[in-house]
Amino acid sequence: MIPMIAFEKVSKIYNENSFALKDINFKIESGEFISIVGQSGAGKSTLLKLIFAEEKPTEGNVFIKGSDISKIKSRKLPILRRHIGVVFQDFKLLDRKTVFENVAFAMEVSGKSDVEIQEDVPQVLEIVGLADKVDSYINELSGGEKQRVSIARALVHRPDIIIADEPTGNLDIVNTWDIIQLLMKINQYGTTVVLATHNREIVNLINKRVVTIDRGKISRDQLDKGKYLI
Ligand SMILES: Nc1ncnc2c1ncn2[C@@H]1O[C@H](COP(=O)(O)OP(=O)(O)OP(=O)(O)O)[C@@H](O)[C@H]1O
Ligand SMILES: [Mg+2]
Numbered sequence: 001m002i003p004m005i006a007f008e009k010v011s012k013i014y015n016e017n018s019f020a021l022k023d024i025n026f027k028i029e030s031g032e033f034i035s036i037v038g039q040s041g042a043g044k045s046t047l048l049k050l051i052f053a054e055e056k057p058t059e060g061n062v063f064i065k066g067s068d069i070s071k072i073k074s075r076k077l078p079i080l081r082r083h084i085g086v087v088f089q090d091f092k093l094l095d096r097k098t099v100f101e102n103v104a105f106a107m108e109v110s111g112k113s114d115v116e117i118q119e120d121v122p123q124v125l126e127i128v129g130l131a132d133k134v135d136s137y138i139n140e141l142s143g144g145e146k147q148r149v150s151i152a153r154a155l156v157h158r159p160d161i162i163i164a165d166e167p168t169g170n171l172d173i174v175n176t177w178d179i180i181q182l183l184m185k186i187n188q189y190g191t192t193v194v195l196a197t198h199n200r201e202i203v204n205l206i207n208k209r210v211v212t213i214d215r216g217k218i219s220r221d222q223l224d225k226g227k228y229l230i
Helices: 044-051 074-082 099-108 114-127 143-155 173-188 200-206
Strands: 005-015 018-028 033-037 059-064 084-088 161-165 192-196 209-214 217-222
Touching: 005 044, 018 044, 018 217, 033 044, 033 173, 033 200, 044 059, 044 161, 044 192, 074 084, 084 143, 099 114, 099 143, 114 143, 143 161, 143 173, 161 173, 173 192, 173 200
Parallel strands: 033 192, 033 209, 084 161, 161 192
Antiparallel strands: 005 018, 005 059, 209 217
16 A cells, blocks of 8 residues: 655755754555654654645655655645645634635635535534634634634645644643544544644543654654653
8 A cells, every 4th residue: 555645765954054854764654643742843843844845855755645745846736735734833814704714715726616615614614613603703713713713724625634733732721632632533534644742641642653753863653552752
């Protein structure tokens, strides 16, 4: 089977003072839920950015479903990004628009028809538990609800992969656990989830694969029932 994601001898040097990743080799199979942990500055966000081609490797190759994206042309990025939904700590939502409009916007920019938008947006809002907030403005929502909107937006293209970089960094413990349970539900539907987090308790509760990054290198890869060991 072709892995969902593969890193082969990947290094990322931002500049001579900043060697972010060194010789990273690993694979993520379809359907995995993987947590990436490590100290601040270890290279977690860089590793995620290489998966959705926000950054390109300085050396080595990154493969998504067997295709090499390490030198991907910018005109091909929209195709790649349809396979990958991304969720950030700071939500990156359009505050002056409604919940519906925020999710619809992601579909409009990829050329989806009004009919598809009217059909699909309520569906993803239902999945994330926000059906009753479709017409609320973003600034009327709690932090947990905002993160649900950004997960809904990440889901509209029915991606193979969800990348979540510290998605609970701005949330309290109750909302944190809600969001993690939502990511686990999405994973159970078959989507591969890659989560970067500092949250020890959450990683231990998830109890799945844990990759530890230490100063740009993989220092530990616990394939199952992984724990936060730093
Ligand atoms: N755009 C950039 N230009 C130069 N250096 C960068 C850039 N982005 C990250 N770095 C450097 O690369 C290294 C890894 O950064 P990265 O953001 O991947 O760490 P991280 O593990 O996500 O940290 P945190 O837990 O604080 O989010 C750090 O030394 C950082 O300063
Ligand atoms: Mg980071």
